Amino acid sequence: MVLRAGTRVATTTADVVWLDDVTKVYAGRVRALDGVTVGFARGSFTAVMGPSGSGKSTLLHCAAALDLPTGGRVVLAGQEVGALREPKLTAVRRRHVGFVFQSFNLVDALSVWDNVLLPQRFAGVRPDKAWAREVLERVGLGGRERSRPGELSGGQQQRVALARALAGRPEVIFGDEPTGALDLSTGREVLGLLRGFVDAHAATVVMVTHDPAAAAWADRVVFLADGRLAGELAAPTAQQVAARMTELTR
Incomplete structure (x- = not known):
């Protein structure tokens, strides 16, 4: 989908995530997102970039239904998230979304196996253990x-965090600087795994970096720049x- 700021467009079945004229204002004054319209298609890998304070993480959080926009609409896996209340919103995230963050967010007291299966158990669904083992192998x-x-x-x-994100077969994986804490070689390996899952399983990846x-x-x-789209x-x-990026930071 071609993106543009402040213009309403019709979502398509190809878009797993769609933001329509999304605005996010904090403390009544700070406009982190300002009329953002963008779609993320099935089987696509999108990186989100911009200067510090441009709204990258806010866009990711709104797209993943971790935060609700002040204005506009977010459609995730066919559900308009602003129309949902907890626990329905949590159920949509757990069913359709995987997360990979810079800080890993693993539970130290649990084994690798239990960390990988934890989101499915929280969701109250029967884990697909055969798939989880395959993901760990991969x-x-x-x-x-x-x-x-x-x-x-x-x-x-x-890698455990990535396996945890993939074990539930999510439609979309959100990554917030997933290689930021890794050395160059390991970072390439993780990116290669993300790329491979997009290509092999038609997964959607949206990654801030x-x-x-x-x-x-x-x-x-x-x-992004100053909360607005600045091209692609x-x-x-x-x-x-x-x-x-050099042009945007001048």
Whole structure:
């Protein structure tokens, strides 16, 4: 979908997530998002970039239904999230969304296996253990099911977080700087895994990043500045992304 600021457009079945003229205001004064309209299609990998304070994390939180917009609409997996109340909103997130964050957010007292299955158990659904084992194999952690997070490296912990996000077969995976705490080699491996799941399973990934090299793994990059859309790049290269970011920070 072509994006534009402040223009209402019709969502399509290809969009797993759709933001329509979304505004988010904090404390009655700080306008973190200002009329953002953008869709994220099935089977696509989108990176979201912009200068500090541009609204990247706010966009991610609104798109993932972690926060509600002040104005406009957010449609997630066919549900308009502003029309939902808890616990229905929580149920939609648990059924359709996976999260991968910079800080891993693992439970230290639980094993790798229990961390991976935790969201499904919270959701009250029967875990697909065969798929969970396959996911752990794919992220290179087969045989480490009984390990605790403290026994793993940072890269391995992020792999657990990725396996946890994928174990419920979500339609969309949101990543907030998922490689920000990793070294270059491990970060590439995690990005390769995300890219692979998009290509093999038609998953949708929306990833906030500050790294042009990470953004180059995506199908497109959406840029924000001062809470507004500031263009996009399709099939981006790291050099193109870096040049665009330089323009936005001048």
